[in-house]
Amino acid sequence: MLSTNRICREIKETWDGRRSEYVCEIIKLQSDQAILKYVLEQDYRVDQLELHRGWYTVAFFWTERPVVLYVWFQSIDQCRGYYFNIADQISIRNDKIRWRDLYLDMLVYPDGTYRFLDQEEIPATIPHEIQDYIDHSVQWLTINYQRIISECELQMKS
Numbered sequence: 001m002l003s004t005n006r007i008c009r010e011i012k013e014t015w016d017g018r019r020s021e022y023v024c025e026i027i028k029l030q031s032d033q034a035i036l037k038y039v040l041e042q043d044y045r046v047d048q049l050e051l052h053r054g055w056y057t058v059a060f061f062w063t064e065r066p067v068v069l070y071v072w073f074q075s076i077d078q079c080r081g082y083y084f085n086i087a088d089q090i091s092i093r094n095d096k097i098r099w100r101d102l103y104l105d106m107l108v109y110p111d112g113t114y115r116f117l118d119q120e121e122i123p124a125t126i127p128h129e130i131q132d133y134i135d136h137s138v139q140w141l142t143i144n145y146q147r148i149i150s151e152c153e154l155q156m157k158s
Contacts, residue, residue, distance in 0.1 A: 066137035
């Protein structure tokens, strides 16, 4: 995957107002899709998957899809997992990618098994229309995740 050495900010917000920012390298930037690279600055544990400082994420953003995808790598040829975030309000600009995390996530392991995570994080007070959006997005993702992973793998090779 080509390196552009151009930098932008990923801004992740939640319905309840939490906000995280990450400085990322731009791999691809179009009006409807962005691909960013982020090097992990600390260790993380997601379900049974341990991610370590120095590993990296290739993040895919689409304005017309209800998800953001993080692909985690230990090295250039060693993918450790695919992490879909149910999302809305995805905005792609030259200097920042902004999106709203709607709590529910799908982790796909390299062997193809998957789990939905963080259902318990969805606030009881979330509006009905947002819960409906989450439910429809889960149905959409369950049908489409393998195709999306294949598309992203092709883009990472080019």
